Amino acid sequence: MRLEQGQITVLKQEQAIIENSYSSLKDFIQVSFAIDFPKDISGKRILGVGEGLSEATLRLREMGAEAWAIDPKYADMKALRKGLEEDLTIFRTWLLGDQSMTDSEKYIIMRRNTNTVDSFFSPNDNANRQYHIAASACFLPFADRTFDLYFSSYAVSSFLLPSDVVFRQAIDEGLRVLRPGGELQLYPWVPNEKGDHPEERATQERLFENLQSRSIAFAVEPTSYTTPPRLKITLP
Numbered sequence: 001m002r003l004e005q006g007q008i009t010v011l012k013q014e015q016a017i018i019e020n021s022y023s024s025l026k027d028f029i030q031v032s033f034a035i036d037f038p039k040d041i042s043g044k045r046i047l048g049v050g051e052g053l054s055e056a057t058l059r060l061r062e063m064g065a066e067a068w069a070i071d072p073k074y075a076d077m078k079a080l081r082k083g084l085e086e087d088l089t090i091f092r093t094w095l096l097g098d099q100s101m102t103d104s105e106k107y108i109i110m111r112r113n114t115n116t117v118d119s120f121f122s123p124n125d126n127a128n129r130q131y132h133i134a135a136s137a138c139f140l141p142f143a144d145r146t147f148d149l150y151f152s153s154y155a156v157s158s159f160l161l162p163s164d165v166v167f168r169q170a171i172d173e174g175l176r177v178l179r180p181g182g183e184l185q186l187y188p189w190v191p192n193e194k195g196d197h198p199e200e201r202a203t204q205e206r207l208f209e210n211l212q213s214r215s216i217a218f219a220v221e222p223t224s225y226t227t228p229p230r231l232k233i234t235l236p
């Protein structure tokens with residue numbers, strides 16, 4: 001079943017997921033640790049899904065990619081900014097109380113967050129706002145075989161995996177908009193081996209079975225010793 005939400009279409013089961021999610025603001029360096037971007041980015045068509053206030057799309061465009069971002073929260077930029085500022089206030093309070101960091105480390109993190117918000121909403125970047133499209137992962141407003149790379153950092157695998165229906169439709173949509181040879185990357189991909197979320201594990205296994213039956217290659221790749229792996233799916 002589909003519901004219209006403002007100007008975007010979402011699955012009925014997706015609505016609560018969107019409402020209960022929050023928008024973070026990873027800068028490009030943080031996203032680059034999570035996502036394996038092509039070495040030569042120039043001219044590549046790239047879609048970031050659930051991008052929130054990440055600056056990845058703007059930086060990818062500066063490097064010559066044809067990058068686009070989608071997020072349901074782009075339907076109301078004012079609400080997005082207000083929600084983010086509230087989240088940042090809570091985060092800063094938590095950060096100040098954290099004993100494991102020095103004051104200068106805390107200062108750097110706060111400065112980085114503030115800079116990213118300012119950059120996202122700055123008038124200079126407004127011209128690029130046309131590349132931030134209000135849409136949900138389950139209904140991508142792009143033609144089949146458009147993109148070389150689909151990536152999602154802390155969005156599709158973090159929020160959609162608990163709903164098998166939503167997650168499956170999001171992956172089908174992702175594969176639909178990828179060109180032959182294109183890649184879909186999700187970060188983080190937590191294998192859930194302890195069995196604390198058996199439904200999520202079953203959804204992960206169903207995805208792998210589905211990909212295998214369609215001869216679509218996939219790999220769970222390490223990102224570093226201290227961060228979780230990512231899932232990379234490569235179309236034939």
Ligand SMILES: C[S@@+](CC[C@H](N)C(=O)[O-])C[C@H]1O[C@@H](n2cnc3c(N)ncnc32)[C@H](O)[C@@H]1O
Pocket residue numbers: 014017018021022023024025026031049050051052053054070071072073135136137138152153154155156159160
């Ligand atoms: C934690 S933020 C991640 C933002 C960014 N990718 C980053 O790495 O900083 C999660 C984002 O997922 C978005 N989201 C939630 N449900 C979604 C859905 N069904 N389709 C697309 N994006 C969704 C939220 O609006 C939110 O902006």
